């Protein structure tokens with residue numbers, strides 16, 4: 144391999160921190176440089192709404208890799224700089240400090256940013272979003288025993304934040320505009336389980352509640368809703384989704400389809416520009432559709448595909464998506480994607496216990512599994528999805544029948 148080749152990675156988070164060292168291990172002999180608009184070495188983002196917010200983990204404990212890994216692999220990281228444009232004709236990356244860097248291969252791992260809410264008062268002191276460490280650090284001084292938090296949005300980030308703030312003994316209200324929490328990502332039965340658990344843990348969950356304004360004199364005082372209700376607040380945290388950071392790619396003429404469009408080798412429509420993680424969309428061969436994922440699994444697995452491609456070892460991306468969410472003593476592990484399901488099968492006691500699993504079927508085909516405190520079901524569920532055999536709902540529900548016994552003897556082909 145040409146030792147003078149220059150690889151630049153834009154962004155330094157889950158995808159980049161996987162890519163750079165793996166690229167070196169696979170034999171990339173040229174330079175590897177990461178450009179980050181944050182001020183920290185790549186860190187695990189999931190604890191921001193979990194153990195970091197609850198004061199259980201520090202930044203040092205959240206670093207994805209130790210500083211030595213980058214040093215030993217001769218990977219440079221420029222922090223606090225933003226890439227502002229890509230000059231594809233001259234193969235140059237332009238930065239906001241005026242520098243222009245030449246590249247042979249460019250990898251875009253710019254991730255996603257929070258979706259902002261456009262209502263009066265959203266810029267008041269005490270109103271926050273949660274995407275990065277800076278956000279979490281600013282939130283911390285507003286937390287504390289008996290303070291009142293209003294969380295706008297009943298998705299995973301909102302609910303994890305609620306659980307973390309309850310650990311700090313705060314009074315927590317979650318406001319959700321839709322008729323139920325987690326509505327877009329899970330079955331009503333699973334959402335009901337999480338609603339009930341949060342209520343048992345002391346969180347007020349209000350659905351069908353549309354926020355119209357945040358009020359206060361300089362600092363937040365309350366959240367006003369269309370229903371006329373008014374929720375007092377010392378702090379407001381907004382978690383209403385994210386938007387992929389595709390502008391840099393779009394302005395450079397790369398194809399966008401709800402994310403930077405990449406092929407199975409993580410290549411864009413420019414042979415010298417690749418992309419990975421939350422900012423991309425790809426065709427998933429298991430579900431046979433184009434998709435953009437927001438998960439650590441996808442960021443890491445796609446980054447490994449980039450490393451292979453850059454080293455000339457073409458290996459298509461065909462991983463089963465999986466996610467997790469930690470709330471209180473609950474570990475929810477999700478294998479696959481449930482969109483398009485026609486039936487669900489519940490294995491275990493969803494109404495009276497804190498461990499069970501829910502299987503999502505499209506006719507007799509298993510699409511996804513939500514496993515709560517049931518790691519075995521999660522692991523076996525992944526394998527059952529990948530095998531793609533027709534499933535019997537009665538057998539899945541019957542806890543006397545071992546899931547392992549439902550696995551066919553044929554080997555699984557995709558990367559689970």
Ligand SMILES: Cc1cc2nc3c(=O)[nH]c(=O)nc-3n(C[C@H](O)[C@H](O)[C@H](O)COP(=O)(O)OP(=O)(O)OC[C@H]3O[C@@H](n4cnc5c(N)ncnc54)[C@H](O)[C@@H]3O)c2cc1C
Nearest residue numbers: 154156157158180188189226253254255420421437438439
């Ligand atoms: C609070 C929270 C909790 C989460 N919990 C979970 C979980 O439990 N499980 C799970 O699977 N996933 C979880 N996620 C999602 C997961 O963190 C993301 O899927 C993952 O971070 C994606 O990694 P990435 O490298 O693609 O992008 P990102 O992590 O978004 O990183 C992109 C980086 O690029 C930088 N950047 C963007 N544009 C530029 C530019 N022009 N120049 C320089 N730098 C730039 C950004 O600032 C950022 O540092 C959570 C996310 C958050 C915020």
